[in-house]
Amino acid sequence: DQQVKQNSPSLSVQEGRISILNCDYTNSMFDYFLWYKKYPAEGPTFLISISSIKDKNEDGRFTVFLNKSAKHLSLHIVPSQPGDSAVYFCAASAPGVTSYGKLTFGQGTILTVHP
Amino acid sequence: DAGITQSPRHKVTETGTPVTLRCHQTENHRYMYWYRQDPGHGLRLIHYSYGVKDTDKGEVSDGYSVSRSKTEDFLLTLESATSSQTSVYFCAISDRNQPQHFGDGTRLSIL
Numbered sequence: 001d002q003q004v005k006q007n008s009p010s011l012s013v014q015e016g017r018i019s020i021l022n023c024d025y026t027n028s029m030f031d032y033f034l035w036y037k038k039y040p041a042e043g044p045t046f047l048i049s050i051s052s053i054k055d056k057n058e059d060g061r062f063t064v065f066l067n068k069s070a071k072h073l074s075l076h077i078v079p080s081q082p083g084d085s086a087v088y089f090c091a092a093s094a095p096g097v098t099s100y101g102k103l104t105f106g107q108g109t110i111l112t113v114h115p
Numbered sequence: 116d117a118g119i120t121q122s123p124r125h126k127v128t129e130t131g132t133p134v135t136l137r138c139h140q141t142e143n144h145r146y147m148y149w150y151r152q153d154p155g156h157g158l159r160l161i162h163y164s165y166g167v168k169d170t171d172k173g174e175v176s177d178g179y180s181v182s183r184s185k186t187e188d189f190l191l192t193l194e195s196a197t198s199s200q201t202s203v204y205f206c207a208i209s210d211r212n213q214p215q216h217f218g219d220g221t222r223l224s225i226l
Contacts, residue, residue: 004157034214043119043205043217044158089157101146101209102173105157 003027004092006106014114019077021109023090026071030092034103035064035075038087047088048075080113087111118142119218121206127224134193136221138206140186146209147189148173149181151202152220158205164189196225 005024013019021035031052036044050057050064050073057064063076077084087110091103118141128134138147146165150158150173160173162181170181178200180192193200203222207215 006157036217041219043207043219046214046216049214091158101148101215102160102163103148103158103215104174105150105159107155107157 001026002107003030004090004104004106006088006090006109008109009107010110010112012112012114013080015082016079019075019080019084019111019113021075021077021088021090021111023073023075023106024071025073025092027092027094027104028071029094030104031095032093033064033066033073034091034093035062036089036091036105037084038089038108044089077111080111082113082115085111085113119206119208119216121204121218121221123221124219125222127226128196129226130197131195134196134223134225136191136204136206136223138189138191138208138218140189140208142208142210142216143186144208144210144213145186146215147183148207148209148215149179149189149191150205150207151175151200152205153202161191161204198225201225 034049035047038044066073087108089108090106120139122137148163149161152158159175164170164183182190205220206218209215
């Protein structure tokens with residue numbers, strides 16, 4: 001039972017254009033969402049996060065949108081750069097003392113930005 | 116990266132042998148996690164720790180055990196390795212209200 005899904009295995013965009021990566025979740029207890037970026041042979045790197053009390057969070061070229069009613073979040077990268085080419089994972093967590101920080105990940109989306 | 120060291124970085128072993136992976140942190144963070152990454156599955160939580168000697172199971176804990184005898188070290192043990200445990204293993208650390216930071220992974224092949 002995949003509670004966090006990234007239905008697009010890959011995405012290809014032109015440098016300078018917008019990249020939109022999507023993520024859907026099924027567990028209504030999730031209240032904190034994150035995006036990670038991963039290069040080959042490295043660990044995932046934290047990119048941006050959003051709490052369920054917000055519907056948007058922005059950090060430079062990266063913006064995450066959360067639609068709680070649709071159980072959907074998206075990551076927008078504007079403008080896209082070749083260095084953004086990587087695998088992007090969305091992740092979610094639910095509240096609780098001993099479950100704090102336990103993340104459920106999506107399958108990942110490979111983003112390729114062409115010069 | 117973020118004071119996390121995983122060892123070994125690569126290991127090849129045979130079915131039925133015990134394997135221990137080590138995660139060492141220098142950040143004094145309370146929480147530590149072990150994940151495995153497989154194609155089509157993203158990262159899946161194996162076990163996690165919320166303090167010294169405090170551990171709990173994650174989503175895919177069967178066949179794995181963990182120990183945390185001091186804050187900086189979190190060990191993952193495969194008691195009797197199977198080919199289905201061939202994977203890339205990532206350790207992560209965090210503190211309250213902070214996102215998890217990951218090590219660079221251990222690539223484990225079980226023949």
